[in-house]
Amino acid sequence: xxxxxxxxxxxxxxxxxxxxxxxxxxxxxxxxxxxxxxxxxxxxxxxxxxxxxxxxxxxxxxxxxxxxxxxxxxxxxxxxxxxxxxxxxxxxxxxxxxxxxxxxxxxxxxxxxxxxxxxxxxxxxxxxxxxxxxxxxxxxxxxxxxxxxxxxxxxxxxxxxxxxxxxxxxxxxxxxxxxxxxxxxxxxxxxxxxxxxxxxxxxxxxxxxxxxxxxxxxxxxxxxxxxxxxxxxxxxxxxxxxxxxxxxxxxxxxxxxxxxxxxxxxxxxxxxxxxxxxxxxxxxxxxxxxxxxxxxxxxxxxxxxxxxxxxxxxxxxxxxxx
Numbered sequence: 455x456x457x458x459x460x461x462x463x464x465x466x467x468x469x470x471x472x473x474x475x476x477x478x479x480x481x482x483x484x485x486x487x488x489x490x491x492x493x494x495x496x497x498x499x500x501x502x503x504x505x506x507x508x509x510x511x512x513x514x515x516x517x518x519x520x521x522x523x524x525x526x527x528x529x530x531x532x533x534x535x536x537x538x539x540x541x542x543x544x545x546x547x548x549x550x551x552x553x554x555x556x557x558x559x560x561x562x563x564x565x566x567x568x569x570x571x572x573x574x575x576x577x578x579x580x581x582x583x584x585x586x587x588x589x590x591x592x593x594x595x596x597x598x599x600x601x602x603x604x605x606x607x608x609x610x611x612x613x614x615x616x617x618x619x620x621x622x623x624x625x626x627x628x629x630x631x632x633x634x635x636x637x638x639x640x641x642x643x644x645x646x647x648x649x650x651x652x653x654x655x656x657x658x659x660x661x662x663x664x665x666x667x668x669x670x671x672x673x674x675x676x677x678x679x680x681x682x683x684x685x686x687x688x689x690x691x692x693x694x695x696x697x698x699x700x701x702x703x704x705x706x707x708x709x710x711x712x713x714x715x716x717x718x719x720x721x722x723x724x725x726x727x728x729x730x731x732x733x734x735x736x737x738x739x740x741x742x743x744x745x746x747x748x749x750x751x752x753x754x755x756x757x758x759x760x761x762x763x764x765x766x767x768x769x770x771x772x773x774x775x776x
Contacts, residue, residue, distance in 0.1 A: 524552060525565050526599050526766035530581065531715075532569035535697070543638070543700035543714030581766075584610055587626035588752055590744045591725065593771045594623065595632060595718050600764040609763040619758045621751035631771060632718040636696040637688065639668065639713040640703055641676065644683040648708035653687050660702050661695035672774060675712055686712070690719075718769035725772045744772055752776070 531545040539546035552562055582603050584596040600606040613619045638657075642648060654665045668686040671677040676686045691699055693716045700714040725744045749772075756776050759765035768776050 520555065521557060521561070523760060523766065524548065524555065524557065525561070526764075528552070528562075528565050529569040529572070530599055530766060532566065533573050534716075537566060537570050537573070541697060541701075543697060543711065544716075547712070547714055582606060585626060585628045586614070586623045587628055588621065588623040588748070588755070590748045591771075592623070592744060592748065592752060593628035593631045593720070595629065595769040596759060596763075596765055597767040597769070598764045599766045606764045610759075613755075613758050613763060619755065621755035622748075623752070623755055631720055631722070632769065633721055634693060635663075635717055635719050636691040636693045636699075637713060637715060637717045637719075638691070638696060638699050638703070638711065639672075639676070640687045640689070640709050641679040641712055642685040642687060642709040643679075644685075647684075648706065650685060650687060653689075653703065653708050656702055656706060656708070657689045657691075657699055660691075660698045662689045662691045662699060664690040670774060673712070675710075684709075720771035722771070727772065727775065749775065 528545065528548045531542060531548050535542040535544060537545070539549055549562075551557075580600060580603055582598050582600060584598070586594045586596060588594065596610070598606050598610070614623070614625055640653060642650065642653065650667060657665050666688055668676065668680075668688050671680055671686065679686055689699060696714050696716070700711050703709075703711055723742070725742060727744050727746065727749055752770075753776070756765075756768050759768065770776065
């Protein structure tokens with residue numbers, strides 16, 4: 455901005471102001487940046503390790519829950535029938551499962567040592583049971599192994615009081631719908647083993663109440679036996695006869711004893727999973743079936759129990775569940 459003095463006539467002055475243009479600003483010249491890495495940059499969230507990490511976390515959580523349940527089963531088997539797998543068929547079955555699942559050796563030894571101390575009176579461990587009734591007539595008996603019944607009771611109460619956890623189940627007396635029985639399941643090979651009739655006779659001699667062939671497998675081992683044209687035999691007896699029957703079958707080398715444990719079995723025909731309108735199935739009574747939606751809710755309920763309430767076993771009146 456500049457001022458110019460002008461003379462207009464003898465006594466008249468004027469002051470004129472003119473705007474001057476400032477010199478144009480120099481544009482900044484920025485040199486292109488160069489990254490240290492020659493590889494193209496990856497977009498956020500596209501890391502392969504990120505995906506693997508999340509999948510691994512899910513698998514590790516499921517593996518931890520499985521190991522936790524197996525730890526509880528081993529402890530319960532030792533407290534019930536002693537620490538020797540030769541005379542404790544239930545413990546032998548648990549140890550076989552531990553081997554199949556690659557159960558850590560040091561953790562297994564600690565579990566057995568702790569159970570032996572509890573058996574000898576060094577530590578107090580109790581088994582507490584709760585009864586529950588769910589939607590569609592689902593009856594459950596929940597067994598928890600704990601050293602603090604008060605803590606376990608508080609956790610059970612919390613789960614039942616939260617609709618997001620209980621899946622529609624409520625505390626209710628259902629013990630009259632079950633009876634405690636011994637169950638021994640044996641795999642007979644297709645060739646070179648004993649026949650069903652021979653197993654039937656031996657089991658009856660040692661106190662079996664019922665002997666039958668299994669049509670629906672309960673585990674991968676049983677499914678493999680059936681695929682190879684073998685036979686899976688289920689023997690029902692009083693709990694006190696489990697040891698005698700399983701030892702007799704092992705001594706006779708009839709096959710592999712897959713299960714030898716006490717179970718709470720429903721006194722009436724078990725419920726089946728699925729809609730009554732499925733093809734090939736008779737509709738029957740509404741109480742004979744449980745919807746898949748109800749099973750999904752009950753699965754979440756059992757997961758909460760096993761993760762938060764020292765739950766070691768859940769018995770139900772549903773066929774092959776949980």
